[in-house]
Amino acid sequence: MVEALKTRGHGYCIYGEKIDPVIVFDSRLESDPWWTKNHTLAVLAHELGHIRLASESEEDADRKGAEILRAAKKHMAARLLARRKRD
């Protein structure tokens, strides 16, 4: 699982019809000086977005993740996802 983080960014998720969903988060990021708890929440909510929507779309996962965070009143973390730019 840790090896997969080399190619899959800050985290990733595993889900499917016959498996319990799993989110893998690279907690080493939390030792970076600029990293905040809001960044951690944003990554986890993004992955939860993939699972809830059963979607591989990064944009849809960001949108669903931001929705989840706003519902939990985690507006700073939601803003991180809402403002995320993709290449």
Ligand SMILES: [Zn+2]
């Ligand atoms: Zn994603």
